[in-house]
Amino acid sequence: MFLLFLFSCFLGDAHQVCSSGKRYIYFKFTVLSKADTFPEFSAVAVADDRLIAHYSNEERDWILTEDDWINAPEEPPDSRDWFLHQIRTLSDCTDSLCSELHVLQRVIGCELEKLSDGSVNLRAFDEYGFDGEDFMAFNSDTLQWIEKNPKAKETKMKWDQQTVHNELLKDYLKTCTDWISTFNNTENRKPDVHTTLRKDPNDQNKQVLTCLTTGFYPRDIEMDIRFNKTALEDQISSGIRPNDDGSFQMRSSVEIDRNHEGIYDCFVIHRSLTEPVSAGWMEKCTDCEESKWPDKKVAAAVVVVVVLLAVLLIVLQRYKRRRRMYTGMASSGLGTGEPGSRPGRNFS
Numbered sequence: 619m620f621l622l623f624l625f626s627c628f629l630g631d632a633h634q635v636c637s638s639g640k641r642y643i644y645f646k647f648t649v650l651s652k653a654d655t656f657p658e659f660s661a662v663a664v665a666d667d668r669l670i671a672h673y674s675n676e677e678r679d680w681i682l683t684e685d686d687w688i689n690a691p692e693e694p695p696d697s698r699d700w701f702l703h704q705i706r707t708l709s710d711c712t713d714s715l716c717s718e719l720h721v722l723q724r725v726i727g728c729e730l731e732k733l734s735d736g737s738v739n740l741r742a743f744d745e746y747g748f749d750g751e752d753f754m755a756f757n758s759d760t761l762q763w764i765e766k767n768p769k770a771k772e773t774k775m776k777w778d779q780q781t782v783h784n785e786l787l788k789d790y791l792k793t794c795t796d797w798i799s800t801f802n803n804t805e806n807r808k809p810d811v812h813t814t815l816r817k818d819p820n821d822q823n824k825q826v827l828t829c830l831t832t833g834f835y836p837r838d839i840e841m842d843i844r845f846n847k848t849a850l851e852d853q854i855s856s857g858i859r860p861n862d863d864g865s866f867q868m869r870s871s872v873e874i875d876r877n878h879e880g881i882y883d884c885f886v887i888h889r890s891l892t893e894p895v896s897a898g899w900m901e902k903c904t905d906c907e908e909s910k911w912p913d914k915k916v917a918a919a920v921v922v923v924v925v926l927l928a929v930l931l932i933v934l935q936r937y938k939r940r941r942r943m944y945t946g947m948a949s950s951g952l953g954t955g956e957p958g959s960r961p962g963r964n965f966s
Contacts, residue, residue: 641666643798644727644743645694649701651709651716659698665690667837668864673698691797694726694744695786708748708773723747728794740799742791758788806890807865809834811897813884818873825876827899829884832867840887843872846880 643665650658661673663680670684671693680693701722709720726744733739744756745766752766754773761784765774777784809831818824831841837858842849856869874882886895 640729640731641798641801642727642729643670643690643794644725644729647701647722647724649705649722651705651711651718651720654719659701661693663690663693667860667866691790691794694790695783720749721747726791728791728798730795730798738799740795742795744787744791756784756787758791761785761788807833807835808890809839809886809888809895811884811886811895813897813899815899817876823876824873826871826873827882828869828871829897830867830869831884831886832861833865834867834888834890835865836889837866838889839866839868841868841870842885843870844883844885845874847883847885849885850874 643663645661645663647661648656648659650656652658657675659673659675661680662669663671668684670690671680671682673679674681675698678698701724705720705722706716708722709716709718724744724746728740728742731739731741742758744758746753746755748767748769754770754777755764755766756762757764761781763774763777765771810833812830812832814828814830816826816828818826827843829841829843831839839858843853844850850872853870853872856867858866858868861867870884882899884895884897886897888895
């Protein structure tokens with residue numbers, strides 16, 4: 619359960635940083651009470667779905683993974699040793715080694731969201747989770763911690779008294795929101811839209827429409843398969859997935875009746891586009907095969923041809939047998955009327 623928790627978006631309202639439609643930067647820390655398959659301390663920095671930095675336990679420092687992020691906000695003020703101390707305190711470990719596995723996670727950062735009326739909403743967050751549950755959240759306005767779990771009461775009392783540390787957190791979150799309000803990521807990649815129409819392997823009367831949109835950045839995208847400009851239900855989507863080059867892709871498909879007449883299209887909305895893209899399908903299925911007997915008249919005609927061929931074959935066989943018989947009689951002198959031959963009919 620804990621291992622699944624390590625890689626999920628979490629912590630109450632802060633899980634919104636994993637959704638699309640917003641600009642954000644956040645640092646995520648994961649601490650284990652004992653080293654197992656994963657290191658006891660790990661941390662990453664993410665901005666708009668891009669991994670911009672990670673913490674190296676060997677070098678005890680942050681390593682940038684994106685060269686163009688040198689002006690990003692600095693990492694939060696808390697050190698690796700501070701996190702290890704907190705997990706051991708919360709886990710009630712008597713020494714540096716813990717017998718049970720516990721998980722402490724923290725996500726801290728800020729986000730910017732442009733609303734439909736043109737206004738901008740800025741939000742800073744600093745939240746903790748412990749053993750897969752929401753634990754604590756920091757209110758930068760009141761400089762107080764909000765307990766989100768009954769187990770956090772004692773920790774809240776201790777952390778509320780750390781006024782100097784809380785002031786540092788407030789300044790950091792203010793710096794983060796100031797930075798993201800002026801940040802403008804100009805990298806936009808337009809999506810490539812590909813459509814295919816194929817037969818349904820399970821039903822010869824059905825076809826499968828598939829729309830693949832790939833190569834787009836940033837991650838936020840809207841895509842629907844439509845019939846006469848109305849989005850179809852029962853679409854099967856792969857969800858948004860990363861490509862090797864940092865861009866994203868998404869695939870959707872839907873099953874339709876092959877005899878259903880109308881206009882189908884793949885409708886895509888993305889920030890890189892000045893207007894939505896509508897890509898249609900070819901008129902005919904690329905790999906569909908007609909049924910063995912597609913029409914009764916055609917089937918009847920085929921039967922007639924087969925019967926005629928059979929009759930012709932029988933006539934030819936009889937003709938060949940009679941010809942061989944006549945040839946044999948001629949060679950033996952039968953029926954010629956010559957002396958020494960058997961009486962018989964003259965066929966000449």
